[in-house]
Amino acid sequence: MKRHAVLLTVLFALTVTLLSVSYIFWEFYQLNYKRYVNNIFNKHSIITQLFHEYQQNRTSIAIFEANLAIYNMAVVSEKDNELILKKGKVLKVDGEKKTDSTYFFSKDMVYKQNVTSNIKTTMLQYKRSIYFHINSDVGTIMIIDNTLKPYKPWNLLSGYVSIISIIVISFMLILQRLRPLIRLFQRIALFGAGNLDVSFKVKGSDEIAVIANELESARIKINSMLEARTLFLRNIMHELKTPIAKGTIATQMLDSQKQRDRFTSIFGRLETIVNDFAMIEEVTSLTCTQEFSEYRLVDIIDGAIDISMVEHEHIDVDVPASVKMNTNYRLYTTAIKNMIDNAMKYSPDKHIKIVMKEEELCFESNGEKLKYPLSFYIEPFTKESPSKNSFGLGLYLVDSILKAHKQVLAYEYENGVNRFIFARDS
Template identity: 60%
Template sequence: MRKHAVLITVLFALTVTLVSVSVVFWKFFQLNKQNYINNIFTKHAIITQIYQQHQQKVDSQIMLEANLAVYNFVLEKDEKDIEIVLKNAKILKKKDFQNVNSSLLFSGNGFYTKQIVTDLTATMLEFNRKIYFYLQSPSSSVLILDEELKPYKYWNVAYSYLVIIFIISVSFVLILRKLRPLIRLRKKIALYGDGDMNVSFKANGHDEIALVSNELEATREKINLILESRTLFLRNIMHELKTPIAKGTIATQMLESQKQKDRFSSIFGRLESLVNEFALIEEVTCMGDKTDFKEYRLVDIIDGAIDMAMIERSSITVEVDAVHKINANFRLYTTAIKNMIDNGIKYSIDSHVKILIKGHELAFESRGECIAHPLQYYIEPFTKDNPSKNSFGLGLYLVDSILKAHNQVLAHEYENGINRFIFA
């Protein structure tokens, strides 16, 4: 999920925006519709006035119809139609009124005014896309149709909503299209990190992503040029060094003094070992292509390392089952184990190393004092505890470099007089 964090963020923003706009438009639609109904109800208060006057004056139904016709209102008279409308219509608004009827009466005390208050209920209905007004009083009721009035039309709001949703969707599609080069760029960077030195970051365009891609392309070319120059320089240096070392080794055999012969043989031998270790370091640090990595049994790699170390089998105890396998470069991983064997025998008090699997990890145990410095000190090049030891201080540095190329790290722990180095 972390790989697509930007894409997920954009999609989340799109979802939140669409939901927010939808909620706002829904609320606006409800409010607008209610305002429309309220305005109609208020404007059609004349219907209630006409009906109230009809009740007060006790006019005929013909007079009521005539008064309603002036405003294009139609009085529904068919009982079946009235029943259907009242049963199936949707109530839009309902309001109660009080009708006050004043009458002048005579009694023994003279004339007096009598007021009769009658409750009146007005209901606005919608049925078959027509608007009706149903007026009820305790004594009678009427259903009135407005022939000109139409129900609320929501198309204007829906059209505006769809236009805005379309604009937002198109905007986010354009954003996602702009992010596609970024996704491709990430994949190319991953390929370059895996060792494909010929991958091209070049991009067309003048936006920020294209500028970053072109800068990466220029940087890639510079890095490749530096790596090629470095590789060529190191290989030439090592080749030029091997020639005089070989000549010096041959010339050493011509010396008459055995003491001088042994001294020069040791010097040229150390020089040759140093050049070989430099060659391994150059190979490890420049290794990007892992096509030569294959699956091997750990016991086979350990046997190869023991043979390379040229030590007695009695100095090694191996407790590794044949079922344990690893995907590795055989020669480099063998060299790493060989260096650990040499290091363990050299610094142990009994010249013995035990190789075992501890917690699904390869471990090397040897008896001796705990290392004097943190492990990080020893994996730096040309560092060692005892300068008198026959070493260049590159052993653990080379081991650490090989393990990093295999996506592993070197760890150390000390327990009950045992130094334990672990390939974790």
């Protein structure tokens, strides 16, 4: 999800915007609809007044219908009345009381009698027409208003569609502008995986194009430096091997055995360093990942024991034969071989145990605890004291090989046992 954070943010913003606009328009529609219903419901006061006069026998049915016709209204038949009440949609209901005064005369005074009647008015919508149903204590009547039509939100709907379309198109344009960023991310991933020939060049002058073209310039410079570095290392190692070979041969011509042994050790050390440099150059050249294959871990350990030339009785291996890993065989074998060499060099009993614990490969040997943190020893040519014995490039090379395999070198000390661990990189 983190890889698509920008895209998800844009989509979230689009969703929130659409929901907000839709909610606002819905509230606006509700308000307009309510206002429209209230406005047309005001007509019921005229209808109620006319019906009340008719009800009190002040007017005949003919005059009542004529008065309704003036307002473009008509009485609905009883048959349609029941159908409209059953299937019509109630828009609004209102009830009121009407009071009529009747006067009685006698010799001495005038009597006044007030008669109150309840009138309930219901406005309904049925088949795109507006009806008013009036119910009183005396009777009921259904009246259709031919001038009124149901509320039509076409103007509001067209405005809503227009605004939503503008928002969607705007966000689509934003996503379209982000597409080069996605392609740039894919190319950077390829470059990080070791494809140094991938091109970042992009046509255009916007911010993404400027960044991509700057990355292309940086890629060209990095390739040039890598090529120069590789050429330098290979040439210097080639030039060093020749005098080392000559010096090794010349050493055998010395008369003194002590001097012969000393120079043989010196030239052997130089050859080991040159070989380590060659291995480091291969690990850091970003091409070794193409040579990964699946191997049994016990086979890799056996190969490391063979090239370390250590007797098998000095090494205990407790690794299940079923454990497999995807690795560069030669590099990983070298890493294990260096761990065996360190144990043979610094362990008093010259014994090492290779064991699998919680899916991590451990190298255990007796000895004194390291004086400094492990990070001190994985630097090249690290030594605790100016003695001939040092970690040199050994642990540095192991650390570099493990990083190429997405692993790290860890260290523990417990009850007089040094434990180096090939742990998974978190």
